[in-house]
Amino acid sequence: MAAKDAKKKGAKDDPKKKKKGDKASERVPPMSVRSNPRARSSVRRAKGWGGLVGFLVAGYLSLSAGVPITEVGLRALGVGAAGYLVAWACSVAVWRVLLVAELRLVYDQLEGERAERTERANAAKAKSAAAAAAGGRPEAG
Secondary structure, eight states, X not given: OHHHHHHHHHHSOOXXXXXXXXXXXXXXXXXXXXXXXXXXXXXXXXXXXXXXXXXXXXXXXXXXXXXXXXXHHHHHXXXXXXXXXXXXXXXXXXXXXXXXXHHHHHHHHHHHHHHHHHHHHHHHHHHHXXXXXXTSOOOOO
């Protein structure tokens, strides 16, 4: 009986596992805030600080206004959750811009390298064409 249950559990396909012929597994993952380790940790840190600061500020302001302690707790929790969400949204927006800037920088560097290689290849072709036009004699120098 237990063997049948084990077979049933093992027979289920895990949707997270990638199959060998799956084209999605062969593609390069897209650049995203979630896939970048620096961005992911920075967003996590910002969410924590946003929630904590919201909680503390709301609690302090509510206590200094003379609000009953139960209301202080509810307000602090609500503002803490809102601070968490605002910090998340702002940090993700900032990191999206930073990731696009990083991609542009890499693209510009690769484009510059490609242009240099093309210039060197053209110069080598021109030099060999000039040598061929001169009758194949090497330049004296």
